[in-house]
Amino acid sequence: MIIEGCMTSHAVTPLPPLVLDHPLIKHKLTHLRRAETSTAGFRRLVRELSLLMCYEATRELPLEPIEIQTPLEPMQGEQLAGPDVCFISILRAGNGLLDGMLDLVPFAPVGHIGLYRDPETLEAVEYYLKLPSQVSSRRCIVVDPMLATGHSAAAAITRLKEKGARKLLFTCLLSTPEGIACLQKAHPDVQIMTCSIDRGLDEHSYIVPGLGDAGDRLFGTR
Template sequence: MSEKTLPIPPVVLDHPLVLHKLTRLRQASTSTAGFRRLTRELSLLMCYEATRDLVTEPVEIQTPLEKMEGQELSGKKLCFISILRAGNGILDGMLDLIPAARVGHIGLYRDHDTLEAIEYYMKLPDDVADRDCIVVDPMLATGHSAAAALDRVKAAGVKKIVFVCLLAAPEGVAWLNEKHPDVKIVTCAIDRGLDEKGYIRPGLGDAGDRLFGTR
């Protein structure tokens, strides 16, 4: 009988800039434009941590003064995979930092009665199996949508995945650790828990609605 894979502990960012911007993001008075801007800024900070383990290789370059050996990313570039629709708010900022990355999209919605994830769209790069992938979604609530998305990404042959979210609930972290213990979670905070409707408390509301001004 094989040993059970131990889950990778979630990485919770505690940088002062993250704490400050997340507090502003949570506020009900923050406008749609402000919410988008703060999400974009936080995505840059989260991307820095999510890409910490990327492999580099030496390369000889010429500075204005002399030749030297620097480092550049090794192998194929990253793939960012956005869980629609709210994941696009994080995706945009990460592409600012790594514009050469490929992009995939997975469309899932949560059944409000069963809280299960239902797929309506998926498009990934043809060579996604050869790339490290960062899957993005602002909220890790029950974890069902995230786990379903990771199921599909792994079915496409991807071996190394990091999941990035603005906020997580303990229930979502536990579910993702159970279903995908090999996936590292990077988040700005793990909140108190879920309410009876499956929303993160204290949370920041519905990230998609706040990003796109639909409520």
């Protein structure tokens, strides 16, 4: 299935990207970028960064009161209100961000969407889609390390909306002005959360200065 990427959406003022600037994120992202970082080190850093990103990505989850008993007395606490969140990984590199997020929200269901870019048309082609139930009522946190051209991200979110998803957040480690503009044009209602807006794209559509191919560095492939 071929999915259109940056289609013009209805006239809505796009949500500005949220750039996470915590010192720990900046520190870990710097070491993630280093060419000499090993595969094991790269995976560890991605997991640690995903933990920090998940903390911000889940900030607006609803709570409900619950009566509990402490060792000293009863009290009213708060807990997450029902199965309100799920994670959607854009294969394959998105899976690298899942582990840390699931450490924090282990009960969240996970969906996967597989896309590849046709080398001639540059259109996103879907080869796999498996989503959790009740996706229309959940807050869907879409994960992919890189927002480069934005075409795959836009196509993935288009497909999720076709399946009923309405509350969507796109999270990535690195982004570019081109990718942000593409995703905002197609889906101005979707918030982008990123750790860095890099300079742009090179002639091969790689993010610069970037960190290389996130999937290859995660899985030790070339």
